[in-house]
Amino acid sequence: MKTTGGTDAQKRRAAEAAVEAVEDGTVVGLGTGSTTAFAIRAIGDLVADGLDVRGVPTSFASRELARECDIPVVDLDEVDAVDLAIDGADQVATTDGALVKGGGAAHAREKMVDAFADRFLVVADPSKTAETLSRPVPIEVLPSARTTVAASVSDLGGEATLRRAERKDGPVVTDNGNLVLDCEFGAIADPESLAADLASLPGAVEHGIFVGLADAVYVGTDDGVEVDEF
Ligand SMILES: O=C(CO)[C@H](O)[C@H](O)COP(=O)(O)O
Numbered sequence: 001m002k003t004t005g006g007t008d009a010q011k012r013r014a015a016e017a018a019v020e021a022v023e024d025g026t027v028v029g030l031g032t033g034s035t036t037a038f039a040i041r042a043i044g045d046l047v048a049d050g051l052d053v054r055g056v057p058t059s060f061a062s063r064e065l066a067r068e069c070d071i072p073v074v075d076l077d078e079v080d081a082v083d084l085a086i087d088g089a090d091q092v093a094t095t096d097g098a099l100v101k102g103g104g105a106a107h108a109r110e111k112m113v114d115a116f117a118d119r120f121l122v123v124a125d126p127s128k129t130a131e132t133l134s135r136p137v138p139i140e141v142l143p144s145a146r147t148t149v150a151a152s153v154s155d156l157g158g159e160a161t162l163r164r165a166e167r168k169d170g171p172v173v174t175d176n177g178n179l180v181l182d183c184e185f186g187a188i189a190d191p192e193s194l195a196a197d198l199a200s201l202p203g204a205v206e207h208g209i210f211v212g213l214a215d216a217v218y219v220g221t222d223d224g225v226e227v228d229e230f
Contacts, residue, residue, distance in 0.1 A: 006126065006128065006220070007222075010125035011220055013220030014124060014219055015037075015038035017218050017225040019039050022051070023083070026083035026084060027053070027055075027082050028053050029082045029113035030065075030085075030086070030113075031058050031113075032059040032061055032062045032087070033088035033106075036086060037062075037065055040055070040069055044071055053072075054073070054079070055072065056073070058106050058110040058113050061104070081116075082116050087120065087123070089210075091134070091135040092217050095131060097217050098212075100136075106175065111206055111213075114213050120213055120214055121214075121217075125220055129219060132188065132189070133191055137183045137198065138183070138207070140176065140179070141180070141181055141204055142178055142179075142205060145204065149202075153183045153201075158183045160181040160184075163181070
């Protein structure tokens with residue numbers, strides 16, 4: 001499910017440009033994925049130079065990396081505000097900054113942190129951008145809801161596939177102990193409407209469509225960074 005079309009240099013450029021927005025004394029949401037990992041490492045470098053920040057990780061993996069980088073970490077329920085969140089995406093709509101996320105199965109916690117943040121910056125490479133979202137939409141589901149949610153997805157015109165683990169027999173289990181259905185809808189003409197439909201399914205914990213949340217998208221290219229504000 002991971003999308004790895006961009007180069008590390010592109011990802012790093014986007015991440016390091018976004019990290020320039022991190023201010024002293026703030027709480028920063030730490031997204032998940034290979035692009036955000038560059039941002040977490042860059043924040044770690046600033047912490048080593050004396051920057052005072054606390055990070056709110058969105059996954060086991062981002063928590064581990066933040067700790068490795070000596071970034072003090074706190075849970076979302078321990079802070080009154082998240083000043084800035086930096087997170088990656090599997091696909092970014094260039095028109096309005098709508099996203100498909102969840103390639104790392106972390107979208108439930110990512111959505112909580114990204115939505116709560118005063119400002120949410122997306123970091124991406126050019127392989128992620130599109131005029132219309134069309135990537136399969138991950139839905140985190142309670143284990144016993146996987147067949148009922150899959151049937152509802154089919155009623156909505158999609159096709160759900162249980163995400164399987166690459167290095168173990170069986171399904172991917174999220175950090176929250178749930179399963180993930182990757183749901184193919186083809187081109188998504190109205191992400192807001194599909195998001196509302198998916199949010200209403202009993203047993204669906206969270207889906208990977210992020211509408212109206214991104215404040216800016218940083219796209220790292222081979223020779224710079226393009227920034228779109230929304
Ligand atoms: O949504 C995500 C994890 O749930 C990631 O942000 C998304 O998959 C992008 O990852 P990468 O930067 O490795 O391509």
